[in-house]
Amino acid sequence: MILKNSSILLTGASSGIGRALALQLAEAGANLVLTARREHLLTALKEEILNESKNAKVYCVPGDITDLSVQERCIETVRENFGKLDALINNAGVGATALIEATSDDLARRLMEVNYFSALSLTRLAIPLLRNSADKNPMIVFLSSVVGFRGVPHYGAYGAAKFAITGLSESLRAELLGDGIDVLLVSPGTTNTEFFDALLESSSKPNMPNHNRVSPESVAKKIVAAMKRRKKRIIPYFQAQILYYLNRAFPGLTDRVMSWYR
Ligand SMILES: NC(=O)c1ccc[n+]([C@@H]2O[C@H](COP(=O)([O-])OP(=O)(O)OC[C@H]3O[C@@H](n4cnc5c(N)ncnc54)[C@H](OP(=O)(O)O)[C@@H]3O)[C@@H](O)[C@H]2O)c1
Numbered sequence: 001m002i003l004k005n006s007s008i009l010l011t012g013a014s015s016g017i018g019r020a021l022a023l024q025l026a027e028a029g030a031n032l033v034l035t036a037r038r039e040h041l042l043t044a045l046k047e048e049i050l051n052e053s054k055n056a057k058v059y060c061v062p063g064d065i066t067d068l069s070v071q072e073r074c075i076e077t078v079r080e081n082f083g084k085l086d087a088l089i090n091n092a093g094v095g096a097t098a099l100i101e102a103t104s105d106d107l108a109r110r111l112m113e114v115n116y117f118s119a120l121s122l123t124r125l126a127i128p129l130l131r132n133s134a135d136k137n138p139m140i141v142f143l144s145s146v147v148g149f150r151g152v153p154h155y156g157a158y159g160a161a162k163f164a165i166t167g168l169s170e171s172l173r174a175e176l177l178g179d180g181i182d183v184l185l186v187s188p189g190t191t192n193t194e195f196f197d198a199l200l201e202s203s204s205k206p207n208m209p210n211h212n213r214v215s216p217e218s219v220a221k222k223i224v225a226a227m228k229r230r231k232k233r234i235i236p237y238f239q240a241q242i243l244y245y246l247n248r249a250f251p252g253l254t255d256r257v258m259s260w261y262r
Contacts (some may be wrong), residue, residue, distance in 0.1 A: 001087065001133055001135050001139050001182070001227055003030045003087060003224070003228065004029035005030075005031075006030045006031070006087060006135060006151065007030070007032075007078060007082035007086050007087075008031070008032050008083075008085075008088075008093060008096035009032045009074055009075075009089070010025070010033070010035070010088045010089045010134035011036070011065050011074075011089045011091050011092035011122065012036055013034035013091070014034075014038045014042055014045065015036075015041065015193060015194045016216045017037075017091060017188065017190070017191060017193060017216045017219050017220055017223075018089075018091040020216040020220035021043060021220040021223060021224070022047075022049065022219075023048070023049060024217075024221060024224050025214055025224065026052070026053045026190075027053060029056075029247045030086075030087075031056060031057040031058070031082060032049070032057070032058045032059070032063060033058075033059045033060075033063070033074055033081075033082075034046070034059070034060050035060070035063065035065060035070065036062070036208055037062065037064055038064060038138050038172055039060070039062035042062055043060060044177070047049060048079065055113070057082075058079065060076045064120040065092045066113045066117065066118045068121065071118065071121060071122045071125055072120065072128065075122075075125045075129065077127060077249075078126075078129055084129060084132035084133050084134060085129035085130050085132070086133045086134070086138045086139070087122060087130075087139045087227065088126040088139075090119035090122060090123065090204075091141075091143045092109070092113045092114065092116065092118065093145075094195075094199070094200055095155070095198075095199050095200070096111060096202070097202045097203070097204055097205065098157050098201055098203045098204055099153070099154060099156070099204050100156040100157070102107055103205065105158065106253055107201055108160070110156040111157050111160075111200065112159050112160070112164070114161075114163045115158070115161035115162060115164075115165065116165055119142060123140055123168075123172070126140070126244050127176075127181070127228060130237040131181070132187065134158070136179050136180060137180050137181070139184060140172065140182070140236060140238040141183075141184045141227065142165050142169045142179065142184070143165075143186050143256045144162045144165040144169070144185055145159070145189075146187055146240040148162030148163065148166045148243070149163070149187055149247070150205070150243055150244070150254065150258070151163075151224025151258070152258055153207075153258060154205070154261065154262075155206070161188075169229065179180070182230050184227060184232060184234070185233045186226070186232075186236065187233070187235045187236075187240065187244075188219050188235075188236050188240075189211070189214070189235070189239060189240035190211040191213060191214055191215070191237075205258065213237065214236070219237075220235045222236040248260075
C-alpha cells in the first residue's frame, strides 16, 4: 500500500511496537488516529510526531479498547477528519503467564476481550470506511504472536486469544479478497517492550532459555515494509520462523521441545 497521505487507525499506540509503528508510519507520510488507555503517553507521542513530521495529522482517542464506545469514537474520529481509512492496525494486546490448570475463567475471558474481541469488533466497524479508501489495496493488520501458531506452556490462555486472531485473519482475508482489502498477520517473537511488565498475571514462570529480545523499532520496520509490499504474513523473529516450520513438519517432536519450557 502507499503510505504517503494515507489515513491509519492504530491501537495500542502508547508503547512498544505500537509506538514505534506510529513514529515510522508518520515518517512515511501517514496521517494517524492513535488509541490506548494512557492519554499522557499518546499526547507526548503526538507532540514527538508533530516535531518530526510537521505536516502530519495526528488525533488521539484515549480509552480502553474493549469498550465499544471507545471503538466507535476511534471510527468517528477517522470519519470526521479523513473521511476514509486506508489501514487499521489491531496492535493493542496484553499477556499473562499461568499454567492452564491454574488459569481462572476471568483471566482467560479478559485475555480474549483485549486481544481478540476488541480486534474483531473494531475491524467490523472499520470495514465500511476501508471500502472508501482511495488506495487500491487498503489493509487490515493483526498482531498475533509466535504463541498464536504454536502452543507454549504457561502461555495457554494468551496463546488461545492469539490463535483466534490467526484464524480470524485467514477467514477475513478470504472474505475480503473480492473487495481488494488485504489482511496482514504479524506473529512476533520475544520483543523488548513493556509487554512483560504489563502481564495481567504471572502465577507461573516459563522455564525459557534466555531468548534475545528484538527491539520494537526493528519489528515495526518489518511491519511497515510488509504493508508497503502487501504481504500476507510475517514472523519478525528468527527462532519463531524455525519453530513455525519445525511444528508443521514434526509436531510430535515440537511437543517434546515445548515440554522443556514447563
Ligand atoms: N513483546 C512481545 O514479546 C510480543 C510478542 C508477541 C506478540 N506481541 C503482541 O504485540 C502487540 C504489541 O505489544 P507490545 O509488545 O508492544 O507490548 P506493550 O508495550 O505492552 O504495548 C501494548 C499496547 O497495548 C495497549 N493496551 C493494552 N491493553 C489495552 C486495553 N485494554 N485498551 C487499550 N489499549 C490497551 C497498551 O496501552 P495502554 O496500557 O496505554 O492502554 C500498549 O499501547 C500486542 O498485541 C502483543 O500481544 C508482543
